[in-house]
Amino acid sequence: MHEIPNTIMLTVILINFFIIGSSRLGACIQAVALQGAILALLPPLIHGFSGHTIILSSGAFLLKGIAIPWLLLRATKQIQIKRNITPRIGFVASLILGALATGGAFIFADRLPLITEHVHSLVIPTAMSTLAMGFLLLITRKKAINQVLGYLVFENGIFLFGILLAKAMPLMVEAGVLLDMLVAIFVMGIVMNHINQEFSSIDTENLCLLRE
């Protein structure tokens, strides 16, 4: 019973490394989409099949796997972003930091006071390493769209942790959370478009006009 979820966790971690090491934007967007889509499969696998988990799962799948990547790919076409990524720190350094963060997450999760069912589960260390990777992407990437990808990876980490507590979240609230996320990406897409119009690029290093 634990094999499928554990395979999913390992895939999620591998995708984290792919995103942080890849220099191609399109591939990164697809990887984030894949990560969201396979995470969406988890609620029924962990909590068993019920109306609640099926609806949550399909909603998350539609949103994280299809709608949000579609919005992002559309934005890249509109803006005609140069498809290669230039990070603030090199890819090798990013990968090493990512590896350290993932290792740290596993060691840290071992020391956390968890309830007995979760003690040997991979969910919590994977969630933590995904959170750390999301943060790393947010900090080290220069272009607005890559920062959005970092935000999405971060959200995936939270989603993973939230699955453990799915029973406390009524469906209406979960729907609200997912809807907020969709709107967030939509609004960020619009603002990116305007940044591009004003500065002819979405490099956030241009955004330094306002300061003391």
Next chain:
Amino acid sequence: MILYAIVVLPILGSIIAALLPSDRLRPWLVPATSIPHFAIVLYAIAIRPPEVALGMIGLDALGALILLVVSILFVACSIYALGYLTCHESWGNRTFIVCLLLFLAAMSMAAIARHLGLLWVAVEATTLVSAPLIYYNHSRFSVEATWKYLLLCSVGIALAMLGILFVSYAGLHGNGTAELTMDKILASAATYSKPWLRAGFIFLLVGFGTKMGLAPLHTWKPDAYGEAPGMVGGLLAGGLTSVAFLAILRAVQIMGAAGEQVLCHQALMAMGVTSLLVAAIFVIQQKDIKRMLAYSSVEHMGILAIGVAVGGIATYGAMFHVLNNALTKTSLFLSAGNIHRYYGSKRRCEIMGSLAALPFSATAFLLGFLAITGSPPFGPFLSEFAVLRGIFGGGHFLLGAAFIILLVVIFIGMGSTVLPVTLGPAMEEVESEYFKETALTVISPILLLATVLFIGIYLPKPLQAMFTQAAALVEAVQ
């Protein structure tokens, strides 16, 4: 039923605004929504409806206070908007008005939410619908401010979500049930797992603290308030920060019920003092009047945090200060908006002596400055005095001394900008063609200020009772 109406009414208003084809008629929808909203809010506060939807929404004294603040600000800004939106008729106002009404809906929802997940959804929604409002001026500067606001607040709010999940996990670990409605959490918080609860509180404080603009998480604030239109700045500084403060107070309530006040008060105290310090440093020699107001907002968030951290009469003072800060700050932003538009600049050196050109706005700006810095007989004097009494009453003499010194520094810092801007020698050859003071653009800042003056002289009993009840909720321990 009535609680649903508080959220549904502005949503309906926004749908009508989206469908209405006329740019000329659409601004009237804002007062047509916000005035009935205010009436419903007053009625709801008077009758205190029971909780509905399985404890998901309800109205306690804390929520009522924030709801009242938000609703008053919206009435004031809706009248101002009628005058403001005629200035840029060619820009179109559909997005602006739809987002404005949704902003009201989201803030009202946050005020009545009794479920942490629902509270989160509402607060995140406020970020998303206020981003287009900040971008209204469509310049390089405003796009930068919008991007910073959107990204920082979204990430901050994501951290708050993590905090909510941690609190829920604390329940799962402590007594085997994961709960997210306030009533159930407060009833069983004593059995919660402490490490998870503490971690959850810190994440909630950082997350909603970003939204509230407590230093050192305030970096988006001067940019966003500086570039947003005056009325949006007012709604953010008065309304949205109060809503974020409410979210933090919910976390404080949980920590109190779990017997963990000490950590919670220390954390709030640290952020509060940092906020006062940062505000004092940046308000001196501030060249931009709206950025100056933003740092003043950081200062007042600090005062709120310190008030709650000290406890006792200071908590009462903080509740009172929520109302005072919201009304005064919004009045200041509205009059600063008028000055900004008349001179086409918000830089100190380009708007000398505005009193001659704009008698009403400049007077309101000057009096607003006196009110917000705590001069008697305005309301903020009383609430800041209550906080100060709490500080000295609790024996924190060093803190009290630092508090007074920083407030004086901020008074001098703001004064050195506000006095030349209003009273200085008038500039010649300023002929603003597209802005004249009209009744619609000056009545709101003046009425808000009159209210602050009124509650400074005579505080009505029901309001006083509301502050006392709200403070009791924040202070409640297991």
